[in-house]
């Protein structure tokens with residue numbers, strides 16, 4: 001007997017569905033194991049856009065979610081993408097127990113089927129462990145989105161822990177390019193037109209050249225800016241022909 005002949009026969013004589021194909025709605029009768037999925041990439045790779053798309057797809061299936069973000073300084077925290085989409089999100093800090101945020105939602109009578117966590121690179125080890133516990137003990141799907149490396153080309157702490165614990169890790173298909181046309185992989189910090197590899201978390205600088213087209217920049221002239229480079233140009237510290245730093249190599 002073949003697998004397909006084991007399927008349910010229909011009166012209409014249509015092809016029987018194989019028994020091993022889950023019917024829609026099966027998830028509710030037999031809760032599938034939840035997963036911790038981590039999506040990472042360089043700045044401007046579209047991770048917030050992907051986070052909002054994931055939320056949209058999930059909520060369209062009737063699932064209820066919670067959006068978390070960090071470092072959003074606005075009074076009404078948002079996950080916002082550079083192409084203009086935004087959704088209200090719950091702001092959390094390094095001291096937040098993520099499990100308590102979920103329990104608060106439960107206590108208010110809501111389901112929490114999934115979590116969307118943006119800026120996941122800023123998570124502490126403990127918070128990533130809490131997310132894993134929510135997945136395993138409470139069957140909450142977690143979708144975390146974060147930067148891979150900091151301006152020193154080192155993994156962010158939250159990123160490292162997610163790489164250690166996540167069920168699935170996906171490098172976001174890079175849509176941001178280095179000035180040379182190769183995929184951008186690494187985030188360079190540029191102060192006064194020069195790339196820096198060490199420094200404080202927050203660097204104060206008064207002047208900086210205008211960012212070249214396609215680089216990060218949020219209105220006004222940032223004193224410190226970030227530029228995504230391919231690995232070769234990151235290693236060599238070359239910011240491209242539009243950068244105005246003294247001694248900057250021009251395109252051959």
Ligand SMILES: [Zn+2]
Pocket residue numbers: 178179180181182229230231232233
């Ligand atoms: Zn390059």
